[in-house]
Amino acid sequence: MDFQLLVDIFPQVLLDGLILGFMYALIALGYTMVYGVLEFINFAHSEIFIVGAFAGVEILLGLKGAGWLDGLPWPLVLLLLLLAGMAVSGLLAVTVERIAYRPLRSAPRLIPLISAIGVSFFLQDLIRLVESIWRNAFNLVYPTLDALNLRFELTETIDVSVKSIVVIVAALGMLWVLHLLVNRTKIGTAIRAVAEDQAAASLMGIDVNRIISLTFFIGGVMGGAAGVLFGVQYGLINPYSGFIPGLKAFTAAVLGGIGNIPGAMLGGIVLGLLEAFAASYLSLLTGGAFGAEYKDIFAFSVLILILIFRPKGLLGEIVRERA
């Protein structure tokens, strides 16, 4: 076992894990906010997330096709991508809620869950259909923005790319805005009131349906931003790319204490770090006996342990137990 190597790559693995973690955090917010107001898991959120990535790649390919990609400054392009991804995903989330969940609001809680799983499959194949007709492709490649790939070598084994800084800054920015929105504005107060008690909130003059729509919109916007960042960071997306990150983000939301906004952020970052460290270190620590393919087993074993000792998640005390 090469101890020096473990130390050398530590900062790089930390950075990789943070990038992944912030992405999980952004997606996890969609799960946790919807759970907060409706106590229901929106399993279609993984597709809402990846639709954001598709909106981004379509804009990029459109710009490239028109020959404008090289002329525009990259921060502007990136902003455009993020806005497009956020708008498309946000509107999609609201539409899904209106069509597939609202009519089932008074049904037993398992019914909208099944509806959500159905929407998830439907959206996957809808994206596949549209992309195969429109681009005749399954895997879509994010065109490379050279400025984003610029790297700063800190040491021989560690470097930071503009891309990774952008991902972290954008994710932090989004999380900060969300925090302000939920805790410092009237709308945020209304969202929290609906989460607390729908009936009482509506007696106070809050339009519960509008607030629920808004919650879906905010969750979708976060997911869409995560989708664009995912595409920019990893470069390749297909209609099924959303499934695994979505599942992991859901896990992150549970880990942090589902329904709890800071919990989702924390859970996402913890899960991202666990995964990155497991993938990079397992093989080195065990002399190759357990390779990177065990990263999920390791990460999820730790999760099970945490949940055994803290069944409500890391920050889950605030969640009320329902009879």
Place this chain on the structure above:
Amino acid sequence: MNRYPVRLALVLAVILGLAALPAASNLDAQGKGTIKIASQSPLSGGQAALGEGIKLGVQLALEKLKGGLEKRGFKVELVPFDDQAKPDVGVANAKNIIADKDIMVIIGHLNSGVAIPSSEVYKEVNLAMVSPANTAPDVTDRGYKNIFRVCGRDDVQGPVGAEFAKGTLKARSVYIIHDKTTYGQGVAEFFKADAEKKGIKVLGFDGTEEKSNFDPIITPIKAKNPDLIYFGGIYEQAGPFFKQAREKGVKSKFLGPDGLDSSDLARIAGKAVVGMYYTSVAGPASLYPQAKQFAQDFKRKFGRNPEPFAAQAYDATAIAIKALEAVTKGGKAPTRDAVTSAVRDVKYAGITGTVEFDDKGDPKKAVYLVLQVGSEDPAKWNDNKAARILTIAAPRKK
């Protein structure tokens, strides 16, 4: 209560009537009968580029060569199946294939991990499978009478890669990544064993099913700085891996097996794979002097260049048709048993070389190539130059 039996009888009558319909129409179509050739390859999903190429290769061969069978009064049809590169889908299709009594031969698959379980189904009815692309030794090593392939094997391809790594690339160390499938892990293990024998230091051997985020795998590779990275797997996964590795500043050379032999690799990874070497049992059609006409016909008919393995699919189909012609002499209706034993006797000078099967179903001699990616433009994939062209006999059974 009394009316129930009446209703039941009505329902039964309708069901029986419906069931009788297809049988009746089948009788009408009987001239001398229909011979169907099935193809199985991924037509959707991330490996569709190669899978579609295989299907079109079969289609082209069928259209060009079915004349002889039609003269004898048979209708010849292609039935393409989409195995989605998934073993369970391949097996489910295989069950449908054996249930259709008109299907006399199957051309497929792309992935060995799909071909092996599916061929267990074909074996039940002794249906001949001629594979254009499956390189895992187990495809033929199980000794089934009905399994054939026209391409080489991974227990030769792996060592060809290792020999090239040592002899030409002068690699002293290698890091191996594989995709955990029968094919990818298999060929990676053959490469590893031979590389170690030749004195190349193996710095790591990792499997992964990851499709998008390779960061945590690349970090230790970059720190260990191997001369060479070998990716045992398919282009759909290798593409983002190579791209991200170059973006993270990994300077090692890249090498891989025939799973990387698709223009889609250039589309996904762009300039990251320019200069990459890969071993293949197929390669571009332009490498085969006899395949010139095929490449032109393919382009004219389908409006694109043939992907690697399309020419092999053409040859596999041609062999199947030859066997069918042999068993239908005098207008006799073919049986699956007869076709299977006729395939074994075919000796055929095809567009990718002369194919003659040994007792396991391997070609007695197969071509192995080492190629280098010349351009990031997917349209120029077929211009990739061969650094080595070897013809090697199939390994004998121990």
